[in-house]
Amino acid sequence: MVYRRSPKPHSGVRFPQLPLHLFFMHPEYEKLVNSLVKDGYLKTPEIIEAFKTIDRANFVREEEKENAYVNAPLPIGFNQTISQPLTVAFMLELLGPKKGEKILDIGTGSGWTSALLAQIVGKTGKIIGLELIPELYEFGRTNISKFNFIKKEIVIFICRDGHKGFEEEMPFDKILASATALKIPLAWKKQLKIGGRIVCPIGNSIFVLEKIDKDQFSEKEYFGFNFVPLVKGKK
Numbered sequence: 001m002v003y004r005r006s007p008k009p010h011s012g013v014r015f016p017q018l019p020l021h022l023f024f025m026h027p028e029y030e031k032l033v034n035s036l037v038k039d040g041y042l043k044t045p046e047i048i049e050a051f052k053t054i055d056r057a058n059f060v061r062e063e064e065k066e067n068a069y070v071n072a073p074l075p076i077g078f079n080q081t082i083s084q085p086l087t088v089a090f091m092l093e094l095l096g097p098k099k100g101e102k103i104l105d106i107g108t109g110s111g112w113t114s115a116l117l118a119q120i121v122g123k124t125g126k127i128i129g130l131e132l133i134p135e136l137y138e139f140g141r142t143n144i145s146k147f148n149f150i151k152k153e154i155v156i157f158i159c160r161d162g163h164k165g166f167e168e169e170m171p172f173d174k175i176l177a178s179a180t181a182l183k184i185p186l187a188w189k190k191q192l193k194i195g196g197r198i199v200c201p202i203g204n205s206i207f208v209l210e211k212i213d214k215d216q217f218s219e220k221e222y223f224g225f226n227f228v229p230l231v232k233g234k235k
Helices: 027-038 045-053 062-067 085-095 112-121 134-145 186-191
Strands: 074-077 080-082 102-106 126-130 155-158 172-177 192-202 205-213 216-223
Touching (some): 027 045, 027 085, 045 085, 062 074, 074 134, 085 172, 085 192, 085 205, 102 112, 102 186, 112 155, 172 186
Parallel strands (some): 102 172, 126 155
Antiparallel strands (some): 074 080
8 A cells, every 4th residue: 555645734633653665655666666567567456555565675775775666686695686576576476465374485585575475465464484594684674674564473584494494384375485496395385285376486487386285286387587596504
C-alpha cells in the first residue's frame, strides 16, 4: 500500500511519527515499479503492492543509494548482491506467495526479499529468513527492522546455512532461494508441504519445483539468468 501525505491535522491532535517510506514513493522507484508492471514482470496485485511499499533503497549500502532504482544487481559486500528488481519480480511471481503462508527465504542477504514476502503474507503468515554470512545477517536484520516485521514476529531472521533449511518450522508452503545452488537440497524437499513450491536458481536457470506427493515433484526451468553462488557452511 502506498501512503500519501494526509491533510494538516487539527491543532492539538498528536500523531505518531511514522517512517518516511510510509508516506510516499520516490518518483524514480515508482517509475521502476511501473516499468516492471508494464513489461509484464509484475502481474499479481499483492506482489505489486509489496513492491510499492517496500522501497529497495532501504536495502542497499549507503554507497549504492544513488543506484537503488537502477534495474540491476548491486553489491552488498562479501561477493554477494541485492538482486536485479526484474529478477526478484519474476521469481516472486513464480513463487506465488499468499496471505497467511509460511515461507522459507534462503540466502536473503540484504533482506529485501524477506521484507517483500512479509508484506504479502501479512500478520497471519511467517517468513523464516536464513543468511549464513554474519555481517550480511546483521545488515539484512537492520534493514528488515525498518518495517517492524521482526518486532511483529512476521519475520524470523536467522544466521545459518540455508542448504539445511529450517526443520524447526517445517513444513513450509513455499521456499525461495536467491542464490544459485548446485542442486535442490534434499532438506528443502522434505521440509516443503505437499502442494508447495520451491523457486531456486541452478546455474543460469531458475527452477520451479512443485511437490505432488511425498517423493514426487514436477519441474519447470526458465533460462537466461545470472546469480551469485549460495554460500555453504563448513561441515
